[in-house]
Amino acid sequence: MPELPEVETVRRGLAPVIEGARILNVDQRRGDLRFPFHERFASRLVGRTITGLGRRAKYLLTDLDDGTVLVMHLGMSGSFRIETAAESGTPGEFYRDRSKDPRHDHVVFQLGDSAGTVRSNVVYNDPRRFGFMTLVPRDALDRHPLFAHLGIDPTGNALNGPILRTLFAGKVTSLKAALLDQRLIAGLGNIYVCEALHRAGLSPFRAAGTLAENAWQDGMAADRLAAAIHAVVAEAIAAGGSSLRDHRQADGTLGYFQHSFSVYDRAGRVCPSPGCGGTIERRMQNGRSTFYCGTCQI
DNA sequence: CCGACTACCTGCCCGC
């Protein structure tokens, strides 16, 4: 489920619960998710205090008081839920979220205060197990293989028209594939790439390099695309992430950005662009569905 | 180096 806006939504939901908390216990229920867990994964976490929760692209970065970072990726189907003792009133008895199959609860972090009193359980659920967790020293994070080749963040000033022209110059691959390439821009996924391209009026099938060509008739295309990416991501974060199928915020409420998708999962519908009148189409591109309007995306 | 493709895994939805 998670692209950058969903991961950021998860981060904002978890941060107030886990920052400053001590990890009292880690119930690691299997030896691997996408990858095998680090040796002594659970025991290295127990007793640590969480000093902060950050994000880089689609990665959650949990800073610990011993200088290590618990790096977590949600894959396609990962989610967290928070179970607080206060919800049941009885210590040890926790609120149950029936929307998640307990067979896919793979890691349970039991959190508490410095005196050892249990305050909450943070449960990682991931049916497809494409997510993963690993431990990396904070001062080695930027050199770690997961992060060394990540591109620019799509939320800030680093992403603009001139930078896009530079990144895409000479690329014959499609605009869509280039936007999904985490080495160029880190954090976009299938939904928001489709949405941003539609908003910018650009075809997903066009060669990425054409954005950098002066000869291209629309010299502002890259600037428009940068603005569209900013807007789509910002709106999705403000809305609390998408809720395609079952995405929930960490507090259990549904995100609602899905209600404002223009093209994603809307094949056959009328294009919402003013005055366009086209129809949204779906086509497979690089093994994944691309949703677009063939009339106004050129 | 780049780009295209596959594999990883379970759930769900569709058509037969």
Place this chain on the structure above:
DNA sequence: TGCGGGCAGGTAGTCG
């Protein structure tokens, strides 16, 4: 009602 096929938000690895 059951079953097979296709598809789902991501990305590491392989191959040309």
